Amino acid sequence: MQTTLDQIYENNKAKVIDIRGGSGIRKRLSQMGIHPGDIITVFRFGALGGPILIEVHGSQVALGRGIASRIIVEKVE
Amino acid sequence: MRIALAGQPNCGKSTIFNHIAGYKAITSNFPGTTVKYTETKTRIKGITCSCIDLPGTYSLTSGDPAEFEARKHLLSGEVDVIINVVDASLLCRSLELTLQLLELEIPMVLCLNMIDEAQRKGIQIDVPKLSNLLGIPVISTIATTGKGLDELFNEAIKVYEEKRERRYLKFSKDIEEIINELVSILLSEHMCEKEVPCRFLALKLLENDQFFIKEINQVESITNNVKAFHERLEKIHGVPSDEVISSERHALAMNLFEKVSTVIHPPRRDIRIAIDNWVMHKVFGYLILAGIFYGFFNLIFGIGGYIEEPLMEFFDRWIERFEGFWGKESLSFFLFKGILQGIAGGIAIVLPYIVPFLIALSILEDVGYLPRVAFLMDVFMHKIGLHGKSIIPFILGYGCSVPAVMATRMLEFPQHRFIVSVLTTMIPCAARITIIFGLVAFFIGPNAALAIFGLNILIVAILGKVLSALYPEPGSLGLILEIPVYQLPHLQNTLKKSWYRIREFIVIAWPLLIIGSALLALMEYGGVEKYINWFLSPLTRILGLPVSVGMTLIFGLLRKELSMIMLTQALGTTQIIKVMTKSQILVFTIFVTFYIPCLATIAALWKEIGKKRTLLSILFTLSVAILISLATRIFLKIVF
Numbered sequence: 154m155q156t157t158l159d160q161i162y163e164n165n166k167a168k169v170i171d172i173r174g175g176s177g178i179r180k181r182l183s184q185m186g187i188h189p190g191d192i193i194t195v196f197r198f199g200a201l202g203g204p205i206l207i208e209v210h211g212s213q214v215a216l217g218r219g220i221a222s223r224i225i226v227e228k229v230e
Numbered sequence: 231m232r233i234a235l236a237g238q239p240n241c242g243k244s245t246i247f248n249h250i251a252g253y254k255a256i257t258s259n260f261p262g263t264t265v266k267y268t269e270t271k272t273r274i275k276g277i278t279c280s281c282i283d284l285p286g287t288y289s290l291t292s293g294d295p296a297e298f299e300a301r302k303h304l305l306s307g308e309v310d311v312i313i314n315v316v317d318a319s320l321l322c323r324s325l326e327l328t329l330q331l332l333e334l335e336i337p338m339v340l341c342l343n344m345i346d347e348a349q350r351k352g353i354q355i356d357v358p359k360l361s362n363l364l365g366i367p368v369i370s371t372i373a374t375t376g377k378g379l380d381e382l383f384n385e386a387i388k389v390y391e392e393k394r395e396r397r398y399l400k401f402s403k404d405i406e407e408i409i410n411e412l413v414s415i416l417l418s419e420h421m422c423e424k425e426v427p428c429r430f431l432a433l434k435l436l437e438n439d440q441f442f443i444k445e446i447n448q449v450e451s452i453t454n455n456v457k458a459f460h461e462r463l464e465k466i467h468g469v470p471s472d473e474v475i476s477s478e479r480h481a482l483a484m485n486l487f488e489k490v491s492t493v494i495h496p497p498r499r500d501i502r503i504a505i506d507n508w509v510m511h512k513v514f515g516y517l518i519l520a521g522i523f524y525g526f527f528n529l530i531f532g533i534g535g536y537i538e539e540p541l542m543e544f545f546d547r548w549i550e551r552f553e554g555f556w557g558k559e560s561l562s563f564f565l566f567k568g569i570l571q572g573i574a575g576g577i578a579i580v581l582p583y584i585v586p587f588l589i590a591l592s593i594l595e596d597v598g599y600l601p602r603v604a605f606l607m608d609v610f611m612h613k614i615g616l617h618g619k620s621i622i623p624f625i626l627g628y629g630c631s632v633p634a635v636m637a638t639r640m641l642e643f644p645q646h647r648f649i650v651s652v653l654t655t656m657i658p659c660a661a662r663i664t665i666i667f668g669l670v671a672f673f674i675g676p677n678a679a680l681a682i683f684g685l686n687i688l689i690v691a692i693l694g695k696v697l698s699a700l701y702p703e704p705g706s707l708g709l710i711l712e713i714p715v716y717q718l719p720h721l722q723n724t725l726k727k728s729w730y731r732i733r734e735f736i737v738i739a740w741p742l743l744i745i746g747s748a749l750l751a752l753m754e755y756g757g758v759e760k761y762i763n764w765f766l767s768p769l770t771r772i773l774g775l776p777v778s779v780g781m782t783l784i785f786g787l788l789r790k791e792l793s794m795i796m797l798t799q800a801l802g803t804t805q806i807i808k809v810m811t812k813s814q815i816l817v818f819t820i821f822v823t824f825y826i827p828c829l830a831t832i833a834a835l836w837k838e839i840g841k842k843r844t845l846l847s848i849l850f851t852l853s854v855a856i857l858i859s860l861a862t863r864i865f866l867k868i869v870f
Contacts, residue, residue: 176438176472181710183476185287187321190468192478193643200512203609204618210322211351213715215605217708221547 154228159205159221161195168192174223182224186210192229213220231279232308233386236300236331237315239286239326240714242343243617245373245723246315247283250383253726255283258595260622261712262286262640265296267303274383282309285639290330292440295541295647296639301586304334305426311390312338313382318348318355321491326484328364329837331831332398332664333430337389338366341382345370351462352495360490363400365397371525374720391448399486400427401478404466408459409433415455420448432605438472499620502716506602522599528679531671534583534664541578542804545570547628551574561755568751568799569794572744575795576736579742583664584735588728591629596727597720601711604672608709614691615698618709624690627657630730634659636837645703648839652697652847653690655827655835656854661790662823668794670819673807678816686823689858729853739789746785750799753781769856773817774863776801776810788829793822813866817859824853 161167169191172179186209187193196206196213204215216224239261251270256263268283284303285296303309308376314331316324321342331338340360342348344608348355361368367385371378400406412432421595422428434442435456446452463471508514515548547569556563600622608618619641627634634654638647658666671679753759759781763770766780778800786793797818798804806815826848827835 167279176470178289178291178707179470179473180289180476183473183480184293184326187832188477188480188481197510198453198512199510199605199609200516201609202626204605204711206510206605206713210320210324210352211700213318213713215601215608215709215711216616217608217612217709217710217711220710 155225156200156228157222158195158207158216158224158226159218161226161228163195163197166192166194166229168225168229169224171225172223173225176222178223185214186212187214187224193224193226193228231275231310231384231387231390233281233311233313234303234309235281235313235315236243236290236304236327237286238317238320238327240712241286241315241317241320241324242373243286243315244283244549246313246341246343246371246379246382247281248726249373249376249379250274250281253730255724256727256730258592258727259598259714259717260595260600261714262296262622262637263595265636265639266299266504270859274387277387279387279808283312287327288333289327291434291437295642295693299639304331304336305425307423309336311386312336313341313386314338315341317349319341321355322484322487323485323583326479329399329479329482330430331438332364332366332432335427335430336391339382339386339389340364340366340368342368342370343373343832346372348723352493354492354494356490356492360486363486363489374717374723399482401475401482405463405474405478407852408436408463410435412459414453415452419447419452421447421452433475436460436471437475438470455849463825466639500715505716506755509599510605511600515602519603519606519799522594526594527683528676529590530583530586530663531667531676531679534584534667536670537582538578538668541582542574544579545574546804551559559562560708564751564755565748566859568748569744571751571799571804572747572795572803573739575743575747575798576740577792579794580661580700580735580739580791581732582659582662583667583726585732587660587663588629588731589724590757592724593719593729596724598714598716601713602812604709604711605713610691610707615702616646616650616694619711620646623654624657627654628663629660630734631655631657631659632834634833635831638838642707643703645698645701648843649697649701651839652843652850653694653834655695655847656686656690656824656851658823659790661828665792665794665822666819669797669806669815674812682816682823684818685820685858689824689854692693703715705857735791739791742789743792743795746788747795747799747853748782750785750796754800772856773859775814775818775822779818783822783825786828787826790822790828813863813870816866817863820862821859823855824858826852 169189171189172182191209194208196208198205202218204217205221206213206215212220235247237243244255244264244546245256250272254270255268264283264285269280271280284300287297287300288299312331314328357368357370369378369382369385371382411431413428416422416428417429417558422431436459460471463474467474479550493785549570552566553563604618607621611620623634623637626637631654635651638651641647655657666682670682750854762782763777767777772779779797782793782796782800785796801809
């Protein structure tokens with residue numbers, strides 16, 4: 154089932170399906186190694202709607218909630 | 231010949247650079263420490279070469295100004311060899327930049343740095359195979375210990391001398407076709423220069439890189455062709471052309487990575503992840519943050535106060551002794567007193583606080599705590615219209631405003647850069663912290679000093695809110711920040727870095743302090759200082775300060791430390807508490823904390839945000855300083 158990255162629970166994995174938004178956000182995310190097809194592990198959520206800490210290709214990246222909500226993912230069991 | 235160190239942020243370029251340059255570039259464990267390039271001359275195998283340390287860049291597509299700077303250098307045609315530094319533990323992602331660098335057709339060596347970190351993660355890399363696939367030498371290194379670095383530079387010289395034929399990795403067939411068609415069009419229009427190879431230019435155009443799209447804008451036929459290619463790619467792949475290219479490069483990098491690396495064991499349950507469970511925790515994270523800063527504060531005050539007191543007494547005794555020797559009104563005594571107070575100010579007031587502060591700051595930076603603070607503070611920074619990354623310039627601001635203003639280059643948006651650079655100048659730098667410690671904490675008490683820090687953060691937050699409402703940033707994306715793994719700070723590196731920063735005080739500020747102090751003593755002797763104080767008296771009166779402090783505020787524009795040292799000179803005693811009331815000390819310190827940035831900072835601002843906005847920020851900080859210190863004066867009068 155498709156959802157957005159900010160809806161994935163902590164310590165779960167998800168596969169990126171699509172990135173909604175302009176080339177600016179796509180470029181920024183692709184530089185961090187986030188493209189459609191990549192597997193992301195959600196590590197933790199910041200307090201009070203703060204950023205999400207994820208792991209992708211072995212590096213940890215903090216993403217604002219707004220950005221995470223634009224990454225369409227599929228939960229991986 | 232010129233060697234350029236290029237690579238993604240936080241892969242250790244500056245550490246490698248310092249290995250050959252001595253300590254010249256600040257290093258720390260967060261992405262974006264280097265925002266401008268540093269150059270050094272060196273001799274390798276008898277060949278004189280210059281080596282440049284470029285800011286980290288995730289890709290060669292234009293991003294923030296620091297990345298732009300790196301790309302500008304690589305395309306300048308003045309780089310003879312590229313050393314592409316990659317964090318071996320993040321090889322897969324890093325290879326995407328490597329592939330782009332190869333397109334520049336400059337001789338290149340790949341440096342697999344932090345190879346120990348990769349092994350810890352359980353990744354084994356087949357170095358000869360990688361070298362073979364990329365067609366360039368690959369050297370494993372551990373920059374922090376210097377392992378492999380000599381071999382790396384020797385290899386760089388070798389590829390330069392051999393001028394080895396370079397090859398690049400091929401994309402899928404249909405994309406290669408389009409690239410080739412575009413290359414031949416570019417060639418026929420003579421659009422390719424030596425610095426910007428055709429294939430690189432073609433790819434950038436297909437990626438819709440606005441910088442290059444603008445470059446070719448004059449030639450209409452190419453613009454139309456490029457548009458047609460964009461449409462063709464989009465039609466075949468069903469996604470925008472920039473995404474086609476970036477996905478393709480990503481796939482190539484992944485493919486390479488899979489061919490050369492084997493996972494020998496699953497990443498061990500790393501203690502560092504367990505640490506993050508606490509440090510980045512929703513509740514404990516903030517408690518730890520508060521604890522660290524409280525501890526930091528107490529440590530510096532504890533050490534500084536312990537040293538300041540006996541030293542001040544020592545210098546006071548000497549001054550008294552000479553007063554008896556030369557007579558109170560003699561010129562020699564005035565001059566001597568001025569010089570001695572300048573020296574005393576440096577040894578007794580500034581160094582005791584600045585040394586422990588800078589060492590502690592270095593440790594925090596090297597461990598990698600700052601990006602975690604950005605993660606924790608992001609939500610609060612959003613409340614003032616900025617995002618978490620801006621916390622890093624703020625924290626650096628506690629060290630010195632100049633690097634803080636320059637660190638704003640890591641922010642993507644001009645409005646954010648403007649707001650953050652103005653606000654960081656109001657964060658008390660090491661010099662102003664010594665004033666807060668040396669005056670307020672020393673004469674009134676540590677809690678009063680803490681209150682000033684608290685008030686400062688509150689005011690900066692409110693001003694941030696105001697400024698971001700006045701200068702809104704459209705299209706701000708929100709936080710995207712890499713959180714590097716913790717590193718144990720190397721004692722040697724920490725000390726070298728602290729010394730690098732302390733030296734700045736000793737060789738530039740201290741002589742100024744001594745000269746300024748002597749100058750002030752002479753002015754006092756000649757009676758000139760009265761006129762300046764008279765001129766500033768409307769300001770000092772309104773703040774309820776002794777008229778004689780006026781002069782010190784002028785000196786503070788040169789260097790913030792001067793305000794305090796000159797204060798002892800202007801008031802004629804180091805026992806300031808005897809001539810100023812506690813509330814006067816508070817008002818003075820608060821004014822000095824906020825008012826006009828020092829000359830060096832003004833110069834940095836001028837460069838980063840332009841003349842008009844710099845003048846604006848001078849006026850802004852001055853009015854803020856007057857308002858806040860006036861409010862403090864009134865508040866203290868009512869309450870006490």
